[in-house]
Amino acid sequence: MCGIIGAVAQRNIVPVLIDGLRHLEYRGYDSCGVAAIVGGTAWCARSVSRVADLEQQIQNTQLVGETGIAHTRWATHGAPVTHNAHPIFSHDTIAIVHNGIIENYENLREGLRTDGYQFVTQTDTEVIAHLIYSLYRGDLFSAVREAVKQLHGAYAIAVFSKDQPHRVCGARAGSPLVVRLGQQENFLASDTLALTGSTDRFIFLEEGDVVELTLDGVRIADRYCSLVQRKIHMVKAHGSAVELGPYRHFMQKEIFEQPQAISDTIAQTDAFDPELFGSTASDVFNEINSLLILACGTSYYSGLTAKYWLESIAKIPTQVEIASEYRYRDSVPNSASLVIAISQSGETADTLAALKHARALGHSHTMAVCNVVSSTIAKLTTLRSMTHAGTEIGVASTKAFTTQLVALFVLAVTLGRLRGHVDASLQAHYLKQLRHLPSALNSVLALEPHIIAWAEEFSCKENALFLGRGMHYPIALEGALKLKEISYIHAEAYPAGELKHGPLALVTEAMPVVTIAPNDTLLAKLKANIQEVRARGGQLYVFADTDTRIVNNEGLHVIRMPEHYGLLSPILHVVPLQLLAYHTACARGTDIDKPRNLAKSVTVE
Numbered sequence: 001m002c003g004i005i006g007a008v009a010q011r012n013i014v015p016v017l018i019d020g021l022r023h024l025e026y027r028g029y030d031s032c033g034v035a036a037i038v039g040g041t042a043w044c045a046r047s048v049s050r051v052a053d054l055e056q057q058i059q060n061t062q063l064v065g066e067t068g069i070a071h072t073r074w075a076t077h078g079a080p081v082t083h084n085a086h087p088i089f090s091h092d093t094i095a096i097v098h099n100g101i102i103e104n105y106e107n108l109r110e111g112l113r114t115d116g117y118q119f120v121t122q123t124d125t126e127v128i129a130h131l132i133y134s135l136y137r138g139d140l141f142s143a144v145r146e147a148v149k150q151l152h153g154a155y156a157i158a159v160f161s162k163d164q165p166h167r168v169c170g171a172r173a174g175s176p177l178v179v180r181l182g183q184q185e186n187f188l189a190s191d192t193l194a195l196t197g198s199t200d201r202f203i204f205l206e207e208g209d210v211v212e213l214t215l216d217g218v219r220i221a222d223r224y225c226s227l228v229q230r231k232i233h234m235v236k237a238h239g240s241a242v243e244l245g246p247y248r249h250f251m252q253k254e255i256f257e258q259p260q261a262i263s264d265t266i267a268q269t270d271a272f273d274p275e276l277f278g279s280t281a282s283d284v285f286n287e288i289n290s291l292l293i294l295a296c297g298t299s300y301y302s303g304l305t306a307k308y309w310l311e312s313i314a315k316i317p318t319q320v321e322i323a324s325e326y327r328y329r330d331s332v333p334n335s336a337s338l339v340i341a342i343s344q345s346g347e348t349a350d351t352l353a354a355l356k357h358a359r360a361l362g363h364s365h366t367m368a369v370c371n372v373v374s375s376t377i378a379k380l381t382t383l384r385s386m387t388h389a390g391t392e393i394g395v396a397s398t399k400a401f402t403t404q405l406v407a408l409f410v411l412a413v414t415l416g417r418l419r420g421h422v423d424a425s426l427q428a429h430y431l432k433q434l435r436h437l438p439s440a441l442n443s444v445l446a447l448e449p450h451i452i453a454w455a456e457e458f459s460c461k462e463n464a465l466f467l468g469r470g471m472h473y474p475i476a477l478e479g480a481l482k483l484k485e486i487s488y489i490h491a492e493a494y495p496a497g498e499l500k501h502g503p504l505a506l507v508t509e510a511m512p513v514v515t516i517a518p519n520d521t522l523l524a525k526l527k528a529n530i531q532e533v534r535a536r537g538g539q540l541y542v543f544a545d546t547d548t549r550i551v552n553n554e555g556l557h558v559i560r561m562p563e564h565y566g567l568l569s570p571i572l573h574v575v576p577l578q579l580l581a582y583h584t585a586c587a588r589g590t591d592i593d594k595p596r597n598l599a600k601s602v603t604v605e
């Protein structure tokens with residue numbers, strides 16, 4: 001989604017802004033731009049290509065400036081064309097970059113038109129630019145504070161006025177904005193990643209905050225327009241997160257980081273203690289009688305997988321809902337239910353809105369399973385389970401998914417223990433399995449060369465089916481999603497038992513059928529499903545636990561996984577599917593870390 005960076009300094013900040021944009025590219029964008037104050041004039045460059053193109057334009061013009069803002073845009077209002085790219089101007093004086101959507105922009109635009117303002121873009125952002133200009137009397141901070149009072153919707157903005165060099169203002173509501181404090185220079189951005197350096201001092205702005213950056217410091221006004229002090233956090237540099245190292249893409253790097261990410265996520269799990277989730281968790285866990293999980297996309301699939309664990313280990317009824325559906329349907333609230341929002345970014349608009357909706361319905365017990373501690377979702381919930389996946393740059397989620405699974409497994413065992421379904425020896429068994437998981441994952445990652453060979457065959461297909469059963473069905477869904485997202489091959493996932501109720505009609509020699517075959521209680525049933533496909537000439541690509549004794553045969557291609565890993569098996573089985581999607585996409589030459597039309601953090605509805 002869109003990304004923002006702004007800076008004031010006593011040095012040329014244009015390279016800083018461009019570098020920041022480069023670090024925001026992973027979020028997905030279709031145009032970009034930069035504006036700086038140069039000798040009392042506002043100068044601007046925009047591109048509907050990549051940040052590298054913008055950089056070239058700047059090199060050609062040899063632009064230098066000490067006050068500036070920059071943006072990567074993911075179009076919502078107005079096509080991704082140059083004149084809609086941000087920064088957007090009002091009267092060549094006010095320049096603004098904006099993330100989010102202004103819901104009342106049509107009303108505001110009509111009012112401004114009546115006052116004689118002309119609109120040259122199709123964006124909702126131009127309304128904010130004109131609004132600030134209309135309120136500007138030489139004090140930008142005051143004009144921005146007045147303007148945001150009229151905005152409805154979700155936004156983060158950065159603004160400068162060419163009359164006030166060394167001053168950038170920002171505001172946030174429903175979209176993140178952070179400030180990095182420097183020595184006689186200050187910065188703001190939508191993501192700490194855009195502001196790399198050594199260990200840095202950051203302020204995470206709160207909902208409704210308006211900020212003014214000058215060389216000497218920052219002033220922050222809260223939603224009631226009172227000046228406030230916000231806590232300063234030390235954030236370690238993201239150096240290695242934004243370096244590719246020996247990998248071709250961030251997605252590949254992040255797939256291989258999974259053993260470490262899982263190890264980091266379970267580092268605090270010595271016992272399955274409710275305190276892990278917050279100081280009030282013990283009371284909450286004793287009060288609840290069910291769980292309601294809300295999430296989108298890959299995070300939704302981690303919720304679906306966890307449902308199997310929560311109902312089998314903790315025997316607690318668990319409902320999993322797609323956030324964008326839940327928020328708009330009539331549901332029956334249960335105040336004794338714990339609402340769990342799963343979100344890597346913690347900023348996904350639908351998940352956030354679903355969480356707020358649940359609270360409005362009277363759900364007071366809430367938990368976040370989240371990878372970003374400073375995120376809106378993590379702040380809004382009373383309990384938290386933080387994953388330690390580190391920064392995920394690739395748009396297709398990988399290590400965030402497996403760390404969510406680990407966090408949810410720990411929750412299932414903790415609840416199982418409290419509810420008397422997990423005794424000490426079972427606890428010790430689960431702990432041992434969790435601790436061994438990183439090394440089991442390494443042996444799955446070692447299968448990469450075999451998967452590359454399959455990927456070559458997949459690269460010329462246009463459709464694929466994924467089959468799984470039980471808790472591996474959500475893993476089949478995730479495998480199909482990964483393939484769709486980055487290779488653009490159409491893929492569908494089914495619980496294997498559903499085949500003969502419809503999808504079997506699609507099976508021909510041209511249809512690869514990827515099958516997850518763990519050595520679990522459903523193996524005999526799955527083998528029967530495999531025969532159904534073989535009998536119709538389908539080509540099966542089976543990831544089989546080594547103890548299943550499924551072997552290569554005509555129409556049956558097998559990659560042998562390690563021995564069955566019990567309840568944690570879904571975490572092992574998703575990894576070859578990630579690698580299959582990744583290498584198929586490599587063979588098709590797609591833009592893997594920035595797949596078309598997709599964005600990393602979906603902060604608009």
Ligand code: F6R
Pocket residue numbers: 296297298299300342343344345346347348351395396397398485600601602
């Ligand atoms: C797919 C993917 C998305 C996200 C979804 C939710 O690879 O990454 O489906 O899982 O947009 O994002 P978060 O977890 O940030 O709420």
